[in-house]
Amino acid sequence: MMKTFSSVLLVSLLFSYCSAADFCVGDIKSALTPSGYPCKPAAKVSVDDFVFSGLGVAGNTTSIINAAVTPAFVEQFPGLNGLGISLARLDLAPNGVIPMHTHPAANEVLVVVQGSIVGGFVSSASKVYLKTLKKGDTMIFPKGLLHFQINARGINSIALVSFSDPEPGLQLTDFAFFANDLPTELVAKTTFLDPKTIKALKGVLGGTN
Amino acid sequence: MMKTFSSVLLVSLLFSYCSAADFCVGDIKSALTPSGYPCKPAAKVSVDDFVFSGLGVAGNTTSIINAAVTPAFVEQFPGLNGLGISLARLDLAPNGVIPMHTHPAANEVLVVVQGSIVGGFVSSASKVYLKTLKKGDTMIFPKGLLHFQINARGINSIALVSFSDPEPGLQLTDFAFFANDLPTELVAKTTFLDPKTIKALKGVLGGTN
Amino acid sequence: MMKTFSSVLLVSLLFSYCSAADFCVGDIKSALTPSGYPCKPAAKVSVDDFVFSGLGVAGNTTSIINAAVTPAFVEQFPGLNGLGISLARLDLAPNGVIPMHTHPAANEVLVVVQGSIVGGFVSSASKVYLKTLKKGDTMIFPKGLLHFQINARGINSIALVSFSDPEPGLQLTDFAFFANDLPTELVAKTTFLDPKTIKALKGVLGGTN
Amino acid sequence: MMKTFSSVLLVSLLFSYCSAADFCVGDIKSALTPSGYPCKPAAKVSVDDFVFSGLGVAGNTTSIINAAVTPAFVEQFPGLNGLGISLARLDLAPNGVIPMHTHPAANEVLVVVQGSIVGGFVSSASKVYLKTLKKGDTMIFPKGLLHFQINARGINSIALVSFSDPEPGLQLTDFAFFANDLPTELVAKTTFLDPKTIKALKGVLGGTN
Amino acid sequence: MMKTFSSVLLVSLLFSYCSAADFCVGDIKSALTPSGYPCKPAAKVSVDDFVFSGLGVAGNTTSIINAAVTPAFVEQFPGLNGLGISLARLDLAPNGVIPMHTHPAANEVLVVVQGSIVGGFVSSASKVYLKTLKKGDTMIFPKGLLHFQINARGINSIALVSFSDPEPGLQLTDFAFFANDLPTELVAKTTFLDPKTIKALKGVLGGTN
Amino acid sequence: MMKTFSSVLLVSLLFSYCSAADFCVGDIKSALTPSGYPCKPAAKVSVDDFVFSGLGVAGNTTSIINAAVTPAFVEQFPGLNGLGISLARLDLAPNGVIPMHTHPAANEVLVVVQGSIVGGFVSSASKVYLKTLKKGDTMIFPKGLLHFQINARGINSIALVSFSDPEPGLQLTDFAFFANDLPTELVAKTTFLDPKTIKALKGVLGGTN
Structure with a gap:
């Protein structure tokens, strides 16, 4: 059913023309462009460019907000470059608050992984969308709208958040x-x-x- | 050099297959989609769908902010539907202020048409970009960042602003x-x-x- | 410092022209368009449209793959419509396998929430990217490329995955x-x-x- | 190695949540949106929605231009809806000319399938790009730029052209x-x-x- | 209510990871990419990168068309890089004409700032859309379609035009x-x-x- | 009716500001970005950057699949950079098969130019779309879905395929x-x-x- 191995090599050769841009791991030392960072040469890309361990470490919640944001944006995780997605981890100690802020460039979806969190956002029409979320609940915070997260039950709480852009941005109103x-x-x-x-x-x- | 008129009609016919979607005037009574409103049937579109006179009228500046925003967004000017652009007029009486706000969905470019205006925005890194603009000056306010405009010299001032989306949104922080x-x-x-x-x-x- | 309340109402009125399309909760009974579902009327949208509890429930892993995928795509969670993002939960029992598959329309980012998982994908150039992930580790699976996940340590494992599209699609090669x-x-x-x-x-x- | 058939059905069921929008065959009788036509219900889609025979038929070249354009745009071939691509066939009799025109919405790539064709376009800087193409040659005509095709050798010539949009548009300057x-x-x-x-x-x- | 200042610094530090790409001022001496120019380093960006004074100066209308176009495209105003928008100023002396032309890459919206202007465009279906505009009127010229502007009343007229791309292009048919x-x-x-x-x-x- | 030639030069000068990015021929030796390669300087671009002859040459079909794919992707034809389109030629000898594969980044449209071909693809819902195509027939293969082409009648067959991206990618399942x-x-x-x-x-x- 099969021809010789050398003819297989030929197929391989024919298709090797088609080496596609399957991904574009960011060379974050080069100048950014409006579409993201230039790509690291494919030959230098290994599986480690696609793996990030930073979200496994609890953030330091000893600040005035009793909370921490640990981003996995393109600068921390260059494999996300050009992929239209990024992540972050929220840690909220018993009185933890992520104060009013916006992400100018991305929609956010939050999943409560531990504890309980009150999430809220305000629309352009100044309407409030507010919910107490328990473990496993997911909540959407649309792009550019003011929103916040607060520890709901006085126990350490953790959330994983996903963004629709590798560089969502973060503007804290108070700052x-x-x-x-x-x-x-x-x-x-x-x-x-x-x-x-x-x-x-x-x-x-x-x-x- | 030319064949008969009937053969011209044939050309016309051949190309009539190709009636393109040159534009998509919004049928704003239909349900919005993520890409904008459904298009009004081409046969019902006239030049008046592409002309808007609202920006020629001064806004009412007798409110507490002594200023007015007159939008030409897709709801006011359905011809903009799907075109990636919209406009507004700002009127600032002598003490006029457009308070801190963001446009969640669009970059803004402002041109001072009369008087003088102080424009300012704050980046995600909390850096302030502030400038006193005279007539004819243009200033950029990037998408989703907090910004404001203030009358600079105590005379009635007017600006035309352009947005990179037919529905830029507007969230006033105080509201x-x-x-x-x-x-x-x-x-x-x-x-x-x-x-x-x-x-x-x-x-x-x-x-x- | 403030004028009367009625002038506040005027500001409110002026800005109410600007009611933006902050979001577009999908009316999933209407016909889909290439950009997503038509939007539910804003007046009928409540916070519950932005909250989903399905990812808090363990999937049924008693099938031949000893694993389950619980999607939070636009059909399950219409608030994601038009937002460029969606989620899913993976449950892998001790011998659990998510077999070789692709998502034709989205990049994927996986976070191990419990246990340990082997993730792998193959590039267009047939190169293998393979990693054993522990709790808290994140791994990228680029759009359209063949990939799989396998329980790594024989204990019940859970992952949260995020996609760069509200409808990532899923094509299992064997199916x-x-x-x-x-x-x-x-x-x-x-x-x-x-x-x-x-x-x-x-x-x-x-x-x- | 395998469990029972009923557990297979369970897998099938689990994944059936994930029925993706793999395609969006256009329901061209419904109102267009900026992203294309609403999708025909998936249940009514058959292979015939993805097959078109119109490009196999020679166009009528008896008009004043001795040439014909046979489009396979979204209106003729609704399967292209939302896919970012369309096609056309050009027939040029011995004196055939496709006169100066633009495609407002698409880049064009032409392949000569029979005969020989002179292709030309003019850039914004008024520079001329002109080439005599033989069978098998490909030429790019960038979006929105004036261009033309002429029979080069006095023999019936045919080209296949591809566009980067399902509705490229066509504006003939003379018309x-x-x-x-x-x-x-x-x-x-x-x-x-x-x-x-x-x-x-x-x-x-x-x-x- | 507040902790000490040093814990504030910690918050500041935590969020400093999140320094977003709020904007991408173009480094126009570097090679262009399909998404625009590489970004100037954020540290070198000042408010002057977001301000442009060129539109405040009348164009020279002593040419054969008695008119002038003063662009504020990305090459003149690098702050627009990647923002999906640009501007220009039109000056039309009493017999001024902006001859038939297209913008291959952008929709255009014109506002008459002084005088009166006749605007016209022709659709792919060769239908004419023609209007005499007075001061304050706005008119849309869809992407890639032939259009023109003419002084309407024999007095010096000025218009501000906005485009849906930082590089709209301009192809004058006669040229x-x-x-x-x-x-x-x-x-x-x-x-x-x-x-x-x-x-x-x-x-x-x-x-x- | 005309002024002097020198005033023409002035017009020319005025519009020369507006030298647009009509195209972006790829400098494929520079680092790729998520939007494509940096552009070759316009001054070095000639018509030859827009012409490619490789599709006029029959592929070598003596391999085990008795078929060949000749790509005109951005690496072979840098003029396609940033244009959202590319091409390929398929040659199928009498027993020729293009085995099961996907294009992770592009929709495909195939036109049979010679002979007869069976085309087939499988949707996410595992439904099969299968058709025997004769010369002149066109078939769509949606992005990311498994598909194949087979010689249908035992005679040498040729197809031209167009893709909705300059780098469609190609992943052969067996490889x-x-x-x-x-x-x-x-x-x-x-x-x-x-x-x-x-x-x-x-x-x-x-x-x-």
């Missing part, structure tokens, strides 16, 4: 308002907060002006 | 935090603002809880 | 070859398997011809 | 200028052609005004 | 036909214009052959 | 299973084939382990 040199007067004018409140939070978060 | 039923306790936990400030702003913006 | 009416002769010619092997597997998997 | 009611004065002002020439071509091509 | 070395015989065959007309226009526009 | 070092035990577990069959095919196709 945007109070952790930089945006003049207090401009913050006041554009947020309706009073200067005293602003200056207090700038003090806490390291902002100036 | 998301204070103009709905998100419980004060949750706002406090996720923004670090104190309950008194929150309740005051809820009072002003019509929020409850 | 494609042996679980339908594709004539044995054609299977033989196109796979180099002998008719006896094919007929045996057709027998097991319910194929005919 | 756009002279085969409608665009006033002669406006054509003159916007093309620098003199009114006499314009009126003559309007006469030939059926234009008015 | 494509008459301002290069495309042989007169080929122009005649593919446009139905007579050689004398072609040679005259080649003379005016600098074409040869 | 993925048997032409590498994937351990026989893992192949057995994940395909239900018995080790003896696997070792025999590994022997023929050059696999080990």
